[in-house]
């Protein structure tokens with residue numbers, strides 16, 4: 001592979017940031033263009049579970065990318081901690097899936113040689129998958145920003161890139177962006193930049209709430225039931241979510257939405273009713289068919305690459321997706 005290339009990445013989410021770091025390590029000159037601020041697309045709003053919620057519901061491609069990304073986060077958490085004092089809260093939390101019929105998931109776990117135990121959660125039928133990790137996405141983005149600065153990677157924030165009639169990329173000052181490679185890591189907004197992605201990548205809103213844990217409730221594992229999960233941050237607060245909504249980029253959140261989220265969470269742990277909600281937010285996932293990201297070189301413009309459409313698992317899949325894209329150079 002050539003080195004010392006000038007590479008422009010459009011989008012500063014988890015994919016764009018990790019892509020920039022890994023390309024920099026290979027000796028390339030990397031620039032990130034971000035229309036808002038680093039992480040402010042979907043990445044900062046995630047829950048941070050590094051595992052598919054119901055793994056048997058996805059193709060092996062999805063699990064493969066997640067599985068291959070696992071060790072990266074362990075190493076990254078050590079680097080961010082030792083070099084910049086940022087704890088991304090990389091925790092082996094395990095995940096308890098509550099389900100009436102556990103047969104399919106059990107078979108899947110056996111096939112993939114993952115350790116688990118069949119134990120009831122309260123009165124519910126449940127299975128606990130041991131090797132499930134989580135991180136705190138806000139801390140991850142903070143850490144990645146420090147790392148990018150440390151590596152002297154050029155970042156232009158508040159810089160909306162557009163594509164002109166000649167298929168050239170133009171920055172928000174109207175200047176043509178020059179480079180050897182262009183990587184679209186533009187998440188749910190990709191279709192605005194590239195019409196060929198229309199309907200292939202689309203926003204899927206997800207809402208989460210955070211409970212202040214004044215009663216010291218301790219979650220032993222991430223809990224998942226009826227499409228809804230609960231997890232605990234290192235400071236004890238409890239995160240519950242999430243929704244899957246096709247509402248475009250509408251970020252208006254209502255009290256009704258909040259009540260719905262509370263009801264779902266409190267069906268799993270009724271004691272949550274005693275706690276105050278301290279946050280309610282949403283983000284726009286880059287939706288894609290079957291949750292399979294598009295990691296390809298453009299068929300016509302050889303300098304152009306896509307690393308988009310990571311849907312529900314972009315944090316989990318980022319490191320392996322980045323490596324997959326690099327292998328296409």
Ligand SMILES: Cc1cc2nc3c(=O)[nH]c(=O)nc-3n(C[C@H](O)[C@H](O)[C@H](O)COP(=O)(O)OP(=O)(O)OC[C@H]3O[C@@H](n4cnc5c(N)ncnc54)[C@H](O)[C@@H]3O)c2cc1C
Pocket residue numbers: 010011012013014015016033034035036037038039040041042043044045046047048049050051159160161162185186187188189190193205206207208241242282283284285286307308309310311312313314315316317
């Ligand atoms: C509620 C919720 C919970 C989630 N939970 C998890 C989880 O537990 N585990 C997990 O793995 N994933 C989770 N996700 C999904 C995960 O957040 C996404 O898959 C991931 O963040 C996608 O990363 P990205 O870098 O592709 O996109 P983004 O983070 O959206 O980054 C794309 C960036 O590109 C910028 N951009 C777009 N167009 C342009 C342009 N023309 N010019 C310049 N900049 C541009 C945007 O501003 C944005 O910052 C969750 C998401 C949500 C919303």
